[in-house]
Amino acid sequence: MNGTCRLKAALATELPRIEAALAEAVASLPPPVIPVARHILEAGGKRLRPLLTLTFARLFDPAGADCRRLAITLELLHAATLLHDDVLDNALTRRNRAAAHTVFDAAAVILGGDALLSHANAIVAEYGDTRLTRCFSEATSRTAAGEILEIAFRGRTDISTEDYEEMARGKTAWLIRAACLMGALAAGAGDDGLRAAADYGENLGMAFQMVDDALDFAPAEITGKPTGGDVREGKFTPPLRLYRESLDAAERAAFDAAFAGGMMGEAEAAVIAERIRRAGYDNLTRLDAQRCLDRALAALELLPDGPQRSLLREICAAVRERKK
Amino acid sequence: MNGTCRLKAALATELPRIEAALAEAVASLPPPVIPVARHILEAGGKRLRPLLTLTFARLFDPAGADCRRLAITLELLHAATLLHDDVLDNALTRRNRAAAHTVFDAAAVILGGDALLSHANAIVAEYGDTRLTRCFSEATSRTAAGEILEIAFRGRTDISTEDYEEMARGKTAWLIRAACLMGALAAGAGDDGLRAAADYGENLGMAFQMVDDALDFAPAEITGKPTGGDVREGKFTPPLRLYRESLDAAERAAFDAAFAGGMMGEAEAAVIAERIRRAGYDNLTRLDAQRCLDRALAALELLPDGPQRSLLREICAAVRERKK
Numbered sequence: 017m018n019g020t021c022r023l024k025a026a027l028a029t030e031l032p033r034i035e036a037a038l039a040e041a042v043a044s045l046p047p048p049v050i051p052v053a054r055h056i057l058e059a060g061g062k063r064l065r066p067l068l069t070l071t072f073a074r075l076f077d078p079a080g081a082d083c084r085r086l087a088i089t090l091e092l093l094h095a096a097t098l099l100h101d102d103v104l105d106n107a108l109t110r111r112n113r114a115a116a117h118t119v120f121d122a123a124a125v126i127l128g129g130d131a132l133l134s135h136a137n138a139i140v141a142e143y144g145d146t147r148l149t150r151c152f153s154e155a156t157s158r159t160a161a162g163e164i165l166e167i168a169f170r171g172r173t174d175i176s177t178e179d180y181e182e183m184a185r186g187k188t189a190w191l192i193r194a195a196c197l198m199g200a201l202a203a204g205a206g207d208d209g210l211r212a213a214a215d216y217g218e219n220l221g222m223a224f225q226m227v228d229d230a231l232d233f234a235p236a237e238i239t240g241k242p243t244g245g246d247v248r249e250g251k252f253t254p255p256l257r258l259y260r261e262s263l264d265a266a267e268r269a270a271f272d273a274a275f276a277g278g279m280m281g282e283a284e285a286a287v288i289a290e291r292i293r294r295a296g297y298d299n300l301t302r303l304d305a306q307r308c309l310d311r312a313l314a315a316l317e318l319l320p321d322g323p324q325r326s327l328l329r330e331i332c333a334a335v336r337e338r339k340k
Numbered sequence: 341m342n343g344t345c346r347l348k349a350a351l352a353t354e355l356p357r358i359e360a361a362l363a364e365a366v367a368s369l370p371p372p373v374i375p376v377a378r379h380i381l382e383a384g385g386k387r388l389r390p391l392l393t394l395t396f397a398r399l400f401d402p403a404g405a406d407c408r409r410l411a412i413t414l415e416l417l418h419a420a421t422l423l424h425d426d427v428l429d430n431a432l433t434r435r436n437r438a439a440a441h442t443v444f445d446a447a448a449v450i451l452g453g454d455a456l457l458s459h460a461n462a463i464v465a466e467y468g469d470t471r472l473t474r475c476f477s478e479a480t481s482r483t484a485a486g487e488i489l490e491i492a493f494r495g496r497t498d499i500s501t502e503d504y505e506e507m508a509r510g511k512t513a514w515l516i517r518a519a520c521l522m523g524a525l526a527a528g529a530g531d532d533g534l535r536a537a538a539d540y541g542e543n544l545g546m547a548f549q550m551v552d553d554a555l556d557f558a559p560a561e562i563t564g565k566p567t568g569g570d571v572r573e574g575k576f577t578p579p580l581r582l583y584r585e586s587l588d589a590a591e592r593a594a595f596d597a598a599f600a601g602g603m604m605g606e607a608e609a610a611v612i613a614e615r616i617r618r619a620g621y622d623n624l625t626r627l628d629a630q631r632c633l634d635r636a637l638a639a640l641e642l643l644p645d646g647p648q649r650s651l652l653r654e655i656c657a658a659v660r661e662r663k664k
Binding site: 046047048049057084100103104116122123124127128130131133135138140141142143145146149150153154156157159160161163165167168 | 342370371372373427428436446447448450451454457458459462464465467469470473474477478480481483484485488489491492572617641
């Protein structure tokens with residue numbers, strides 16, 4: 017199989033099983049939060065994390081036991097994060113702008129997130145392997161730390177590239193790293209294999225975030241969501257850094273003030289997005305992402321060849337080509 | 341030592357160590373959430389949970405290793421719960437009443453709770469004992485489930501005693517049970533010992549919640565907080581059930597409507613609290629709590645005698661006598 021064929025075939029086989037395991041997990045939650053959990057999980061998602069766990073498990077142990085339940089735990093953690101994010105964004109929006117918000121049951125959303133995270137924890141604990149537990153709990157801590165940094169950085173343009181990377185590593189990459197590592201751990205991989213799985217995952221995750229940052233400036237017609245959301249939300253991503261560096265002193269001061277005050281509207285964000293695309297700053301960020309993907313691909317070279325490794329290569333290509 | 345002497349001596353010795361371990365845990369959190377974590381943990385608290393873990397660990401293994409870090413994990417979980425509760429109460433209040441709220445940084449509070457919980461998880465994982473991990477993750481799930489029930493029950497008077505007990509067991513008792521059980525597990529207790537530790541903890545926890553429910557109707561001069569908070573918040577606790585059962589049909593319908601609508605003010609709550617005290621419904625609830633404490637004391641009889649067992653008896657007495 018060539019191109020993205022293997023990925024499509026893997027998704028066709030695995031997705032229904034992953035969805036079934038997710039539905040089963042949701043059904044076992046306390047009844048009052050089931051609708052909110054279902055809502056966030058049925059909103060879709062690429063199920064990249066469970067697919068990575070399953071692929072690494074099979075790569076190291078093709079005849080190994082089914083680990084679908086383990087594979088969904090990081091997706092449950094990811095969903096919990098999204099739920100808490102919803103409340104956070106709501107809170108921040110409420111603080112920065114006067115506009116009242118639509119009806120939003122914060123209680124169900126916060127507790128729904130807590131329940132999803134607790135349940136994911138309990139599933140990992142079932143496996144009775146302390147390395148899995150440690151890996152999962154580290155992913156939880158790192159993700160929380162990354163999100164905390166993201167909020168602390170909001171509206172600031174004095175964030176160094178290293179700060180950004182630390183935030184992105186926590187917020188996005190660590191969870192994807194853990195998805196790969198947990199599959200390898202469950203399959204009994206040796207130290208070299210574990211290291212390669214972690215390297216692949218961390219670099220894939222960093223690339224995923226950078227492509228996301230670039231896509232934020234794509235036209236709304238292509239992505240289906242308003243362009244420049246990150247500018248409006250005060251997130252100083254790589255394309256925005258490049259844009260800001262291109263401004264003269266007066267423009268930069270005006271940009272900083274509007275950005276810090278959360279005063280960018282959709283129209284201003286659209287203008288900035290167009291300038292970013294015209295100057296190619298989004299594509300420069302995609303080039304940085306490619307450098308991460310190269311490291312991910314290099315990590316794969318240390319792993320046994322076969323269909324799983326090819327699939328992991330295709331996943332890199334899919335992240336690179338992502339259009340929305 | 342007699343009376344509450346042993347408890348006082350234990351607290352004098354252990355509290356500074358527990359506080360030091362808590363301070364160390366807080367210092368290792370992501371910097372932006374340290375102030376919120378410090379705020380909730382420095383607001384005090386009886387540190388009942390860490391004391392129980394330490395006491396059970398010593399009861400089963402007097403010469404055992406220090407397990408202070410393990411002992412604080414359930415206090416960190418408890419603090420995380422309190423933080424999320426703050427946001428929930430805020431959200432609920434906002435929904436039920438028109439009054440605007442004081443400045444409240446929901447983002448820091450939600451993420452602070454997430455960070456505390458993640459960190460507690462990571463500490464438990466360090467111990468490399470899957471039984472501890474399972475116990476902790478079950479405590480997390482059960483606590484979340486109990487809180488979800490509590491919210492789902494708000495304003496309702498058709499909650500059965502069994503429903504109330506399920507909610508209280510989740511919201512309060514399971515965490516106290518886990519504190520006892522984790523100490524026993526860390527000290528290598530056998531099956532009978534583990535069962536007795538769990539029984540003691542669960543019954544102590546149920547008693548703790550019932551005494552809390554009774555205390556909610558004590559005069560503000562004694563407890564230092566407005567009386568009848570539970571009526572105003574729509575929590576149908578045992579003293580309130582007894583009060584409602586004493587009403588005639590018309591009074592009951594009026595009560596139900598005001599309770600369901602979240603329309604009880606401080607004045608109405610104070611009137612109901614006074615009636616409850618006069619009829620002795622708070623003391624009847626304390627009697628039910630005593631029945632739980634009797635079961636906790638019976639569980640202790642199965643454990644080795646010595647200073648730790650005496651201390652655990654004194655803790656029962658302290659819960660029974662609690663005045664605020």
